[in-house]
Amino acid sequence: MRWSPSEEQDELRRTVRRFLEETSPTTEVRRLMETPEGYEPGVWKRLSQELGLPGVHVPEQYGGQGLGFAELAIVLEEMGRALLCAPYFASVALATNAILNAGTESQKAALLPALASGESIATLALTEPSGRWDLGGIELQAQRVADGFTLFGEKSFVPDGLTADRIVVAARRPKTDGREGIGLFHLRGDTAGLERRPLTTLDPTRKLARLGFRGARAEPLGEVGNAAAALEKTLDQAAALLANEMAGGAQRLLEMTVEYAKTRVQFGRPIGSFQAIKHKCADMLMSLELARSSAYYAAGCADESAKELPAVASLAKAQGSDAYLEIAAEAIQIHGGLGFTWEQDVHLYFKRAKASEVFLGDPTYHRELFAQRTGL
Amino acid sequence: MDAESVRAEVRAWLEANWSPELSLVEWRNKLADSGWGCPTWPVEWYGRGLSPSLAEVANEEFEKIGAVGTPGGGGMGLAAPTILEHGSDDLKRRLLRRIVTGEDTWCQLFSEPGSGSDLAGLTTRAELSADGDEYVVNGQKLWTTSAHHAKYGMLLARTNWDVPKHRGITYFALEMHQPGVVVKPLKQMNGHASFNEVFLNDARVPAANAIGDVGNGWTVALATLAHERRSFDVLQRAARSARGQGRAYDEQRAETTQIMAPYTWYPQRAGRADLIVERAQATGKARDPVVRQEIAKLLALARATEWTAKRARAARMAGRPPGPEGSLGKLYASEIARACSRVHTLITGTDALLSGADGPLEGVIAEILVSVPAVSIAGGTDEIQRNIVSERVLGLPKDPDIDTKKPFRDVPRNKR
Ligand SMILES: Cc1cc2nc3c(=O)[nH]c(=O)nc-3n(C[C@H](O)[C@H](O)[C@H](O)COP(=O)(O)OP(=O)(O)OC[C@H]3O[C@@H](n4cnc5c(N)ncnc54)[C@H](O)[C@@H]3O)c2cc1C
Ligand SMILES: Cc1cc2nc3c(=O)[nH]c(=O)nc-3n(C[C@H](O)[C@H](O)[C@H](O)COP(=O)(O)OP(=O)(O)OC[C@H]3O[C@@H](n4cnc5c(N)ncnc54)[C@H](O)[C@@H]3O)c2cc1C
Numbered sequence: 001m002r003w004s005p006s007e008e009q010d011e012l013r014r015t016v017r018r019f020l021e022e023t024s025p026t027t028e029v030r031r032l033m034e035t036p037e038g039y040e041p042g043v044w045k046r047l048s049q050e051l052g053l054p055g056v057h058v059p060e061q062y063g064g065q066g067l068g069f070a071e072l073a074i075v076l077e078e079m080g081r082a083l084l085c086a087p088y089f090a091s092v093a094l095a096t097n098a099i100l101n102a103g104t105e106s107q108k109a110a111l112l113p114a115l116a117s118g119e120s121i122a123t124l125a126l127t128e129p130s131g132r133w134d135l136g137g138i139e140l141q142a143q144r145v146a147d148g149f150t151l152f153g154e155k156s157f158v159p160d161g162l163t164a165d166r167i168v169v170a171a172r173r174p175k176t177d178g179r180e181g182i183g184l185f186h187l188r189g190d191t192a193g194l195e196r197r198p199l200t201t202l203d204p205t206r207k208l209a210r211l212g213f214r215g216a217r218a219e220p221l222g223e224v225g226n227a228a229a230a231l232e233k234t235l236d237q238a239a240a241l242l243a244n245e246m247a248g249g250a251q252r253l254l255e256m257t258v259e260y261a262k263t264r265v266q267f268g269r270p271i272g273s274f275q276a277i278k279h280k281c282a283d284m285l286m287s288l289e290l291a292r293s294s295a296y297y298a299a300g301c302a303d304e305s306a307k308e309l310p311a312v313a314s315l316a317k318a319q320g321s322d323a324y325l326e327i328a329a330e331a332i333q334i335h336g337g338l339g340f341t342w343e344q345d346v347h348l349y350f351k352r353a354k355a356s357e358v359f360l361g362d363p364t365y366h367r368e369l370f371a372q373r374t375g376l
Numbered sequence: 377m378d379a380e381s382v383r384a385e386v387r388a389w390l391e392a393n394w395s396p397e398l399s400l401v402e403w404r405n406k407l408a409d410s411g412w413g414c415p416t417w418p419v420e421w422y423g424r425g426l427s428p429s430l431a432e433v434a435n436e437e438f439e440k441i442g443a444v445g446t447p448g449g450g451g452m453g454l455a456a457p458t459i460l461e462h463g464s465d466d467l468k469r470r471l472l473r474r475i476v477t478g479e480d481t482w483c484q485l486f487s488e489p490g491s492g493s494d495l496a497g498l499t500t501r502a503e504l505s506a507d508g509d510e511y512v513v514n515g516q517k518l519w520t521t522s523a524h525h526a527k528y529g530m531l532l533a534r535t536n537w538d539v540p541k542h543r544g545i546t547y548f549a550l551e552m553h554q555p556g557v558v559v560k561p562l563k564q565m566n567g568h569a570s571f572n573e574v575f576l577n578d579a580r581v582p583a584a585n586a587i588g589d590v591g592n593g594w595t596v597a598l599a600t601l602a603h604e605r606r607s608f609d610v611l612q613r614a615a616r617s618a619r620g621q622g623r624a625y626d627e628q629r630a631e632t633t634q635i636m637a638p639y640t641w642y643p644q645r646a647g648r649a650d651l652i653v654e655r656a657q658a659t660g661k662a663r664d665p666v667v668r669q670e671i672a673k674l675l676a677l678a679r680a681t682e683w684t685a686k687r688a689r690a691a692r693m694a695g696r697p698p699g700p701e702g703s704l705g706k707l708y709a710s711e712i713a714r715a716c717s718r719v720h721t722l723i724t725g726t727d728a729l730l731s732g733a734d735g736p737l738e739g740v741i742a743e744i745l746v747s748v749p750a751v752s753i754a755g756g757t758d759e760i761q762r763n764i765v766s767e768r769v770l771g772l773p774k775d776p777d778i779d780t781k782k783p784f785r786d787v788p789r790n791k792r
Contacts, residue, residue, distance in 0.1 A: 002690075003683075003686045003687050003689070003690030003691075004687065004690035004691050004693075004694045004696065258770050258771070258772065261772060262771070262772060262773065269773070269776065270772075270773045272766075272772035272773050273772070273773035273774065273775065273776065275759075275762075275763065275775070277772075278762065278763060278766035278767070278772050279759070279762045279763075279766065281766050281770050281772060282707070282761075282762040282763075282765040282766045282770070283762070285700055285704070285765060285769065285770060286704050286707055286708065286711075286765075289684050289700060289701055289704055290677065290680040290681065290684060290708075291680070292684075293680050293681075293683035293684040293686075293687055293701075294676070294679070294680045294683065296683070296687070297680075297683045315672075315675075315676045315679065315680075318672070318676060319676050319677075319680060364669060367668070367669050367672035367673065367676070368665070368668060368669070368672070370672045370675075370676065371668045371669075371671065371672045374653075374675065376653060376656070376657075376662055376668060376671060376672075
């Protein structure tokens with residue numbers, strides 16, 4: 001396990017940060033969060049063509065850069081820091097990984113190059129109106145027809161589900177439950193029998209959609225009805241990656257807050273000279289560092305230790321969620337009345353923190369998973 | 377030098393020199409002569425001048441064959457690095473070797489009844505004798521761990537009352553076994569007596585025993601405090617007593633018992649996270665969803681802390697400027713200890729009312745519950761650590777200056 005970043009990783013971080021500082025200032029975030037698509041195609045094109053970001057961890061034979069999860073985690077940390085509005089998490093952290101984990105060789109060869117180059121944008125439709133993140137919550141049915149499969153059911157909370165041109169769907173065979181009979185399917189976003197509706201969300205920087213499947217035709221990924229392990233692995237990887245995205249946002253919040261505390265004067269002193277404020281800031285740094293260590297370690301496990309990944313991914317997700325939200329709440333507090341205004345940027349992060357806390361499963365759910373996965 | 381040549385050299389030296397039949401002092405004298413006992417120290421002072429990562433390679437070879445190393449405790453952990461950084465060559469010659477060989481143990485005479493967190497407000501006075509050769513020391517120290525068997529004390533005393541408080545302090549190496557030094561054990565709330573009160577009545581210290589310049593003791597004290605914050609793993613390593621057979625091992629076990637006696641309750645003070653899963657399962661509480669949440673939180677905290685420490689160490693070894701990770705260790709330790717105490721109570725339930733032989737795990741749980749409060753006080757309180765983190769790492773403004781500019785004589789202080 002790498003405990004200190006390599007030269008190349010530092011360079012990757014610098015490049016991505018420079019790019020995002022230019023393309024995703026909060027003025028731009030505020031503009032995009034009001035649009036239905038929620039991202040800027042020109043920026044997506046540049047981050048794909050100039051930096052190759054959608055293919056960072058995709059093996060070279062499928063058109064990617066062939067780096068690892070540690071590098072993908074750095075990219076996500078920076079995107080979380082800049083609050084980039086883009087379908088990156090949906091397409092890369094969720095859909096691409098689902099295809100890598102579940103697809104056959106020929107499916108990977110057919111689907112991944114377009115995703116890795118950013119020409120195609122995909123998402124993963126897992127959760128249903130019940131809001132469950134575990135496999136037992138999947139009720140959408142895949143029915144075998146003469147020459148393939150059709151899907152019936154409802155998906156909700158699908159990130160970038162409105163704009164994605166390809167959708168990976170978790171479904172089950174009729175009359176199965178739990179992990180049994182789980183299948184992953186994919187279809188194009190304009191397939192007949194698929195209805196898409198945008199959802200109004202707490203965090204407008206990450207768009208969610210509700211998808212209705214009314215007999216939409218879909219192709220199975222890999223072996224039919226046997227995708228439970230691949231899907232679980234995808235969710236663990238995604239939890240680890242989301243933890244890194246959250247750490248980036250928390251880091252930015254702490255920087256903004258410390259800067260504010262140094263300059264805002266009350267009672268004749270900068271508020272940062274009051275211990276009540278200083279101690280809050282020290283506590284924010286403490287939880288940030290723990291969250292960051294767990295996030296990095298989990299990303300490292302995604303590369304190097306498949307055995308450790310499930311427990312550690314849940315640990316990192318739970319810890320990252322708590323830390324991000326706690327830091328966001330304190331950031332607002334330290335900004336005083338200004339922190340509660342629309343005009344100040346802190347609330348943008350607060351909303352991302354709140355939404356990320358629930359997305360992919362809340363901290364209580366992940367702590368229980370962690371307990372199970374460590375044999376408690 | 378690269379790792380492989382260091383490894384080869386240590387191994388060859390150990391093969392030629394290590395024997396469990398040597399007396400501990402004979403063996404440690406070899407360590408001092410060869411430099412392998414303290415590989416990061418300078419070559420002229422019992423070391424090899426190696427980087428921390430190469431020193432780690434040398435330590436690995438020691439561990440592999442189970443060779444005894446340098447002693448644990450405040451001498452190696454606090455006094456020696458301070459003397460190396462700030463002591464005169466004469467002091468290094470007189471004091472360092474006997475720390476390495478374990479013949480001299482040390483205690484830290486910093487805190488006083490009137491000044492703990494505000495260490496620079498200390499009032500123990502050291503006055504130059506008429507002939508100018510020695511200082512005469514008067515005052516009282518408090519909470520002094522291990523003073524009852526220490527050969528030397530790291531003493532902070534005020535030598536000038538007419539300058540601001542940080543500038544009138546001098547740091548001395550004080551011999552403890554002399555007239556005028558009276559050590560009285562002080563019983564702690566957990567029933568142990570590992571710290572003491574130390575009364576200084578006309579005790580003598582040679583002027584040549586000043587570590588650093590007269591009046592510059594504050595700077596030197598900061599060096600010691602920085603080492604103290606890093607010394608927890610040293611203590612833990614030393615506490616793992618040698619398992620081998622032979623004279624050196626026997627003597628080391630006896631030494632460890634003595635040096636470590638004040639620290640026997642330290643594992644309890646740290647909260648014993650290691651007991652928790654096993655206890656939860658044994659008591660059936662592991663099935664309670666609330667207990668499961670609390671255990672998961674605690675284990676996550678403990679593991680993330682460990683990873684954060686590893687990141688800090690890796691950054692140091694890679695020669696990066698120290699990041700925030702390092703300054704946070706003490707705060708994490710007290711957070712973990714408190715969390716442990718909470719979870720132990722949750723698992724133990726009503727039995728947490730009992731101690732000693734009546735208590736769960738023969739009283740260990742009770743001892744945990746009444747030892748944990750020490751972590752957030754000893755070695756600088758949590759509040760002081762938070763001030764340090766917020767000011768030095770985050771760069772927030774300092775507390776307003778009330779007493780650092782006036783001559784110390786005019787500064788308000790505790791009534792005595
Ligand atoms: C929803 C809402 C409604 C409001 N309605 C009204 C209204 O109707 N009329 C009106 O006049 N005002 C109103 N206010 C303003 C409100 O009273 C102020 O926001 C509040 O007093 C804090 O002042 P501030 O925002 O300037 O923050 P600051 O005073 O700048 O404080 C920033 C941070 O520093 C901390 N801080 C400041 N001084 C100290 C200190 N000495 N020690 C420790 N910490 C300190 C604060 O606690 C805070 O965390 C409203 C605010 C809100 C959020
Ligand atoms: C087990 C143990 C072993 C010890 N061993 C030694 C030893 O070997 N040698 C030695 O010299 N000392 C030793 N000490 C002493 C220890 O360093 C002091 O107890 C500690 O620094 C706190 O000082 P104090 O007890 O005087 O508390 P005080 O300084 O009086 O503090 C009381 C409270 O006020 C708070 N406070 C004080 N100043 C501030 C501030 N500026 N901002 C915010 N809050 C503040 C503190 O955080 C604390 O909560 C030991 C203590 C313990 C518990």
